[in-house]
Amino acid sequence: MSSSRTTTGTRRLSDVARRLHLPDGIVSTGWPQVAHTSRHRLGIEYDDWQHGIGKLTLSKRATGRLATTIDGIGLSAPRQVGKTYLFAGLLFSLCIDRPGLLVIWSAHHSRTHDETFLAMQAFAQRSKVEPFIRHVHTGSGDEEIAFANGSRILFGAREAGFGRGIPGVDVLIFDEAQILSEKALANMLATMNTSDFGLHVYIGTPPKPEDAGKAEVFTRMRRQAAAGELSDGAWVEIGAEPDSKPDDRVVWARMNPSYPRRTSAEAIMRLRRKLSEGDFRREGMGIWDADAGLGSRLIPADCWDAAKINIAPPDGIRCMAMVFDFDSPRGALAGAVRHVGGVHLELIDSGPVNIDALAGWLGERWRDLGMIAIAGGPSRTVLQQRLRELKVPARTLRVLNTPEYFAACAMLLDGFTQSRGVTIPAPEDPTLDALEASAAISDRKVSPSGWRWLATTPEGDKLPMEAISVALWAARNNKRQPGRRQVVS
Numbered sequence: 001m002s003s004s005r006t007t008t009g010t011r012r013l014s015d016v017a018r019r020l021h022l023p024d025g026i027v028s029t030g031w032p033q034v035a036h037t038s039r040h041r042l043g044i045e046y047d048d049w050q051h052g053i054g055k056l057t058l059s060k061r062a063t064g065r066l067a068t069t070i071d072g073i074g075l076s077a078p079r080q081v082g083k084t085y086l087f088a089g090l091l092f093s094l095c096i097d098r099p100g101l102l103v104i105w106s107a108h109h110s111r112t113h114d115e116t117f118l119a120m121q122a123f124a125q126r127s128k129v130e131p132f133i134r135h136v137h138t139g140s141g142d143e144e145i146a147f148a149n150g151s152r153i154l155f156g157a158r159e160a161g162f163g164r165g166i167p168g169v170d171v172l173i174f175d176e177a178q179i180l181s182e183k184a185l186a187n188m189l190a191t192m193n194t195s196d197f198g199l200h201v202y203i204g205t206p207p208k209p210e211d212a213g214k215a216e217v218f219t220r221m222r223r224q225a226a227a228g229e230l231s232d233g234a235w236v237e238i239g240a241e242p243d244s245k246p247d248d249r250v251v252w253a254r255m256n257p258s259y260p261r262r263t264s265a266e267a268i269m270r271l272r273r274k275l276s277e278g279d280f281r282r283e284g285m286g287i288w289d290a291d292a293g294l295g296s297r298l299i300p301a302d303c304w305d306a307a308k309i310n311i312a313p314p315d316g317i318r319c320m321a322m323v324f325d326f327d328s329p330r331g332a333l334a335g336a337v338r339h340v341g342g343v344h345l346e347l348i349d350s351g352p353v354n355i356d357a358l359a360g361w362l363g364e365r366w367r368d369l370g371m372i373a374i375a376g377g378p379s380r381t382v383l384q385q386r387l388r389e390l391k392v393p394a395r396t397l398r399v400l401n402t403p404e405y406f407a408a409c410a411m412l413l414d415g416f417t418q419s420r421g422v423t424i425p426a427p428e429d430p431t432l433d434a435l436e437a438s439a440a441i442s443d444r445k446v447s448p449s450g451w452r453w454l455a456t457t458p459e460g461d462k463l464p465m466e467a468i469s470v471a472l473w474a475a476r477n478n479k480r481q482p483g484r485r486q487v488v489s
Contacts, residue, residue: 013052016257019237021225022056023067030058037093043128044089049257050082054090056234057201069198071233074177074221076204078239078286080267082258083203084116087173088123094171095151096132103153103171108179110157116175117143117155163188170197177204180217206288208279219296224446239286246272246280255285295441295456303416304439308426313339317370319478320362321471322383323463324376329353331376334467336475342421343475345468347435350461355379359386366392368482373474375400376466395480400470406450408473415472422472438464
């Protein structure tokens with residue numbers, strides 16, 4: 001990507017960003033033209049780090065298409081950094097340079113949408129900008145800035161259903177991207193299918209714990225960027241280190257590149273006193289909870305809790321699932337009961353595995369089971385061999401291949417989030433429960449052919465979640481009718 005001359009004396013993006021991921025194959029950028037329009041026609045000046053984000057946003061491959069047109073560009077940054085100013089300038093310049101451009105700017109909450117539109121309206125009323133504007137529509141729910149050349153910027157709130165069904169959209173700006181679900185994203189991305197431009201930008205702050213179930217898109221982009229899997233997208237993260245002290249003004253300069261030049265100490269202090277300690281760390285300092293050792297979860301806590309029952313179903317077809325770790329002699333064993341109302345799942349044990357003892361235990365129970373499903377590391381084949389030596393029939397055993405394992409993970413997520421009849425026990429003490437702990441730190445690691453569970457803390461254990469995933473898959477795919485019913489114990 002070509003570099004541009006810095007003129008402001010401010011820090012470059014590479015010096016500002018705590019995390020910075022670029023898409024593959026960048027050979028040029030459309031930013032110089034946009035920056036020229038901003039400066040010479042609209043009177044807008046950017047700091048050097050803003051120039052860097054602009055170059056990345058409009059980066060191109062050899063084909064001339066945007067390098068981020070598939071996965072988009074994500075920007076995680078604290079409040080009052082200058083995000084709206086930067087993208088207002090970028091969008092207004094694009095609209096002037098590309099007649100007929102259609103832009104949608106959506107926030108999750110109506111309040112945020114209203115605030116953003118007022119800021120953009122004020123932008124449109126600047127003396128150098130106003131000659132390019134045909135009209136500004138201020139109607140409730142259908143705010144619009146229309147340009148003299150036919151370009152338009154539409155504003156609305158996703159919680160009110162805005163943005164779906166509008167054809168021919170060229171640019172999508174997802175404000176409050178930390179509250180953007182996969183479903184909402186799919187509904188809105190479909191509006192860009194006919195565009196030859198296809199710019200989509202995700203702007204947000206680190207998500208709150210209560211928004212974990214709505215932060216799927218933003219969290220996934222961050223995780224993929226960290227894993228080097230965001231080849232067709234970009235990620236920029238600005239913020240303080242997790243152990244930073246919130247009242248240290250040296251930290252303020254690190255977390256907010258606009259301080260003190262554009263963002264005053266008073267403005268940050270207002271945030272500091274207005275927000276709780278946790279919210280200020282997220283929204284004022286840009287610190288993600290996962291970086292503070294709290295991890296991230298894929299299955300929302302409310303969906304997880306809604307599946308808990310106090311009494312297990314007494315009847316049904318029972319299956320077992322054993323998942324082995326790839327890197328240690330550990331594993332997790334789970335049971336499933338398929339009954340008339342759905343599937344009940346229980347974690348039986350997790351930790352170091354004695355394969356001979358486990359094989360003996362399962363060998364005593366196979367006649368009462370529909371299936372024994374095995375997955376994970378190399379020990380899976382050892383257990384299969386031991387069970388065959390104990391005369392467990394091949395029709396009862398199933399060693400999952402990779403696509404089946406991916407399907408099991410997706411099946412579990414769907415079971416909890418789509419009300420597909422999946423239940424789990426309500427633990428007496430959730431703080432001591434291995435399955436509860438596993439769910440709290442298990443997120444998604446995406447690969448080209450599917451996704452698997454990923455522990456998001458160094459000490460976190462994803463094995464219990466893997467085990468109940470495979471148990472659910474076994475229950476749903478079992479065809480065997482055991483002759484006798486026995487409670488899993």
